[in-house]
Amino acid sequence: MESTTVKKTTKKDYRKLILESFKNHVLEHGEMPKSVFKFAKDMKMKEEDFYTYFTSFEAIKPAILVDIFDETLADIEKQGVFSEYSAREKFLSFLFTWIECLKKNRSYLLSLYENRAKSFVTLPKESAEFKEKFKAFASEIILEGKETEEIANRPVISDRYDEALWIQVGFVFRYWLDDRSPRFEKTDAAIEKSVNLAFDLMGKSALDSFLDFAKFMYQSK
Amino acid sequence: MTDNLNEQQDIPVSKVQRAAKFISTGAKVGGNYVKHYAKKMVNPGMDREELHQNNATDIYSSLSQLKGSALKVAQMMSMDKNLLPRAYQDKFTMAQYSAPPLSYPLVVKTFQKYFSKSPDQVFDTFTRSAVNAASIGQVHKATLDGKTLAVKIQYPGIADSVSSDLRLVRPFALRILNMNEKELDHYMAEVEEKLLEETDYVLEVQRSREISGECSHIPNLKFPTYYDELSAERIITMDWIQGAHMKEWLATNPSQDSRNQIGQALWEFYHHQVHNLKQVHADPHPGNFIIQENDQLGIIDFGCVKVIPEDFYEGYFALIKKDLLVKNSELDQVFFDLEFISDKDKPEEQEYFKSIFKEMISLLGKPFHVDKFDFSDDGFFEKIFELGDRVSNDKLFKKSNQARGSRHGLYVNRTYFGLYNLLNQLQAEVVTTKPEWLE
Numbered sequence: 001m002e003s004t005t006v007k008k009t010t011k012k013d014y015r016k017l018i019l020e021s022f023k024n025h026v027l028e029h030g031e032m033p034k035s036v037f038k039f040a041k042d043m044k045m046k047e048e049d050f051y052t053y054f055t056s057f058e059a060i061k062p063a064i065l066v067d068i069f070d071e072t073l074a075d076i077e078k079q080g081v082f083s084e085y086s087a088r089e090k091f092l093s094f095l096f097t098w099i100e101c102l103k104k105n106r107s108y109l110l111s112l113y114e115n116r117a118k119s120f121v122t123l124p125k126e127s128a129e130f131k132e133k134f135k136a137f138a139s140e141i142i143l144e145g146k147e148t149e150e151i152a153n154r155p156v157i158s159d160r161y162d163e164a165l166w167i168q169v170g171f172v173f174r175y176w177l178d179d180r181s182p183r184f185e186k187t188d189a190a191i192e193k194s195v196n197l198a199f200d201l202m203g204k205s206a207l208d209s210f211l212d213f214a215k216f217m218y219q220s221k
Numbered sequence: 222m223t224d225n226l227n228e229q230q231d232i233p234v235s236k237v238q239r240a241a242k243f244i245s246t247g248a249k250v251g252g253n254y255v256k257h258y259a260k261k262m263v264n265p266g267m268d269r270e271e272l273h274q275n276n277a278t279d280i281y282s283s284l285s286q287l288k289g290s291a292l293k294v295a296q297m298m299s300m301d302k303n304l305l306p307r308a309y310q311d312k313f314t315m316a317q318y319s320a321p322p323l324s325y326p327l328v329v330k331t332f333q334k335y336f337s338k339s340p341d342q343v344f345d346t347f348t349r350s351a352v353n354a355a356s357i358g359q360v361h362k363a364t365l366d367g368k369t370l371a372v373k374i375q376y377p378g379i380a381d382s383v384s385s386d387l388r389l390v391r392p393f394a395l396r397i398l399n400m401n402e403k404e405l406d407h408y409m410a411e412v413e414e415k416l417l418e419e420t421d422y423v424l425e426v427q428r429s430r431e432i433s434g435e436c437s438h439i440p441n442l443k444f445p446t447y448y449d450e451l452s453a454e455r456i457i458t459m460d461w462i463q464g465a466h467m468k469e470w471l472a473t474n475p476s477q478d479s480r481n482q483i484g485q486a487l488w489e490f491y492h493h494q495v496h497n498l499k500q501v502h503a504d505p506h507p508g509n510f511i512i513q514e515n516d517q518l519g520i521i522d523f524g525c526v527k528v529i530p531e532d533f534y535e536g537y538f539a540l541i542k543k544d545l546l547v548k549n550s551e552l553d554q555v556f557f558d559l560e561f562i563s564d565k566d567k568p569e570e571q572e573y574f575k576s577i578f579k580e581m582i583s584l585l586g587k588p589f590h591v592d593k594f595d596f597s598d599d600g601f602f603e604k605i606f607e608l609g610d611r612v613s614n615d616k617l618f619k620k621s622n623q624a625r626g627s628r629h630g631l632y633v634n635r636t637y638f639g640l641y642n643l644l645n646q647l648q649a650e651v652v653t654t655k656p657e658w659l660e
Contacts, residue, residue: 079329079339093326100333181381183334189378192327 015053017043019067022060023108030111032057058125061112065130068105072098073137087145088199091165094137095172095191099184102176114177131166138162145202152204161202168198322351322359328374335453343451344370357420357524362461369461371445371521373422377455380420387413411628415503419524422457428500429459429523435498441486443519462521464513467646477650479516484596484649486518491640495633496656499534503527503632505639507646527632532558537633538656541586552579560627581608585637588653596644596651605641 021043025033033039036057040050054060075097076082085093102109142161145151151161171194176187323331329339340347344363351359358375387409418424426447433444443462451458465473487510494501502509504525511519536558553575556562561578562571584604588594644651 080341081325081329081339085326089324089326092324093329096326096330100330181378185377186381188327188330189376192324192377196324 014045014049018050018053019060019064022057023064023105026111027107061126062129064105064108065127066133068098068101069130069133072101075101087141087148087150088195090141090144091138091199092191092195094141095169095195096188098169099172099176099187099191102173103184110177113173134166134169135162138165141165145199149204150199151202152208154208158202164198164202168194322354323374323376325349327377328361331374331377331455335456336451340372344372347372358455363458365451369463370448370451371459371461372451373457373459375420375422375455380417383416383420384413387416407628411631415525415527415632418526422452422454425524426452426457428526432494432498432500432502432523432526433520436490436493439486439489439493441482441517442490443513443517445519445521459521462511462513462519464511464517464519467507467510467512467643470512471646475516477648480647480649481651482516483512483518484644484647484651487640487643487647487649488651488653490518490520491636492654495529495636496538499531500526500528501633501636503636505636505643507643510643525632527629527636529633530629533627533629533633537630540582541589541655559630584608588641588651589655592652594651594653596641597648599645602641602645 021039022033025039036050037047039057040047054063072094076093079093079097082090082093139162142151142158142165146153146158152158172187172191175190176184179187181187332338332340332343336343340361340363344365347363348361350361352362353360357379358373361372361374363370363372391409426449429444429447436442437444445460445462448458464470491501491505502520502523502525504522509520509522511521513519536555539555540552540559553562556575556578562574566574584601587601588596
């Protein structure tokens with residue numbers, strides 16, 4: 001029993017070590033490492049051991065994004081109040097915390113994503129796993145929002161809300177990368193305002209009453 | 222929870238949206254003018270009061286949805302009663318109390334940025350929603366080690382939006398303040414500088430402490446203690462001042478003695494700042510004062526402090542010397558120094574403006590000309606408003622294309638109008654102390 005735990009921790013450490021070294025390499029050289037052999041050698045590990053964790057460098061990048069996401073969730077848990085939040089507050093809190101976690105990796109993220117015309121949201125390969133996890137997280141928030149009637153249940157569209165929130169994540173990421181304000185204050189304001197807009201749109205509004213009325217008029221003709 | 226939602230729903234999202242907000246108000250105001258003239262054709266006797274009333278409602282409903290500098294400008298305009306037709310005043314005073322709040326996660330985030338802890342970890346208790354809106358942030362109530370505290374948190378990005386917000390307000394200010402462009406720009410620079418200072422909470426804590434320390438000897442005043450270790454660029458923590466706002470307090474029908482005591486404390490507070498410290502709490506709107514038990518006056522919010530330059534001080538207060546109004550040559554010099562008149566004016570213009578300013582000064586200086594002044598005298602205020610209305614509608618004033626009056630005067634005037642107005646609300650009779658050199 002004991003030996004497995006030990007083994008597990010060392011295993012985890014290796015994975016982490018690879019991620020860290022990969023980030024460092026990108027930071028110091030401004031590009032991804034050229035060969036797995038050289039990369040593994042620098043870390044004093046065998047090339048085949050590397051493949052136990054990742055099959056290629058391309059596989060590391062998504063793992064880093066997922067790692068940041070997991071870290072965010074862990075941080076949110078630590079804050080304690082999260083479970084008391086409304087759906088809107090939960091999503092706000094997620095984005096604020098996520099940006100904090102991104103901040104620790106800003107240089108790495110900048111060197112990989114800054115010069116690309118599009119953010120990672122439109123790079124399906126790299127963000128697929130993150131997206132999947134995020135959508136699971138977002139669906140929960142949306143479901144809860146629907147229960148409390150904070151979010152309106154609309155046919156067809158309301159099933160796509162998780163997708164909409166994902167696009168918002170992409171927007172915030174892009175905004176943050178370009179943000180030059182001290183302490184990224186503008187990103188904070190952008191999050192607050194855009195989330196309010198998103199939840200106002202998802203909430204019950206005049207539009208629903210209008211559709212309801214239109215439907216009624218059509219049916220009662 | 223639903224309350225929270227409603228709180229947050231109305232913040233205009235982007236600059237574009239904010240601009241749109243202003244434009245739609247502009248259209249409405251334009252519409253009101255059209256209505257006004259249409260009605261006037263039918264009924265020539267109709268006065269402009271009704272028009273102002275309509276405008277005020279539309280402008281207010283637009284301003285109240287904007288947080289930050291726009292709200293600040295609304296406040297300022299609500300204080301400058303001399304500049305503002307009466308109908309706008311009541312509407313704008315409402316802006317002093319309400320503004321859309323920050324979401325709680327953003328409050329948590331702000332705390333984490335500066336203290337790496339959430340408010341729950343810093344304090345024993347912390348209210349989830351704001352208990353009060355400050356003009357560029359909001360106030361939460363907290364407790365720590367048995368003390369009740371007020372924690373003021375600033376909206377992020379306010380400092381950056383000051384300049385662009387002011388540009389948005391400009392066309393409105395032009396229209397409703399009846400000023401010409403040059404005059405407005407002259408003052409806008411001063412307003413911008415002050416607004417930027419207000420976003421600097423570190424400076425605010427420092428000034429609060431300085432001024433409250435210097436004023437601690439004045440009887441019947443109470444200042445909160447400020448906590449450096451719990452304050453940062455966007456957060457101020459201070460003692461919670463328990464008590465009633467002026468309106469609430471007045472509703473309890475306090476005795477004349479109580480009113481006088483509060484009024485006197487207020488007067489002495491300003492007297493000491495203006496004449497001895499030469500820097501003054503330039504935001505005397507009712508929301509910044511709390512009245513406590515035993516008629517003690519609590520003073521909060523030192524966001525807006527005007528430092529009075531020495532040469533401006535001398536000129537400005539020389540004007541309230543009673544006998545000065547007689548000595549014309551001396552008076553002319555002061556008018557030149559304070560930029561009321563300049564060499565560019567034609568002689569008849571000079572004469573005209575001098576006569577107006579003389580009238581203004583003798584009116585505003587009135588409380589200084591006696592030992593004791595009764596601010597409950599509404600007639601005195603009627604005269605000020607009447608003069609303000611007359612001046613702002615005067616053609617010669619509007620046509621003159623240069624700014625009148627030193628920019629420093631803006632906040633000093635505002636302070637005195639605010640003070641007079643507060644004392645009037647209090648219906649207080651006050652011993653109007655003055656510096657020795659003016660006796």
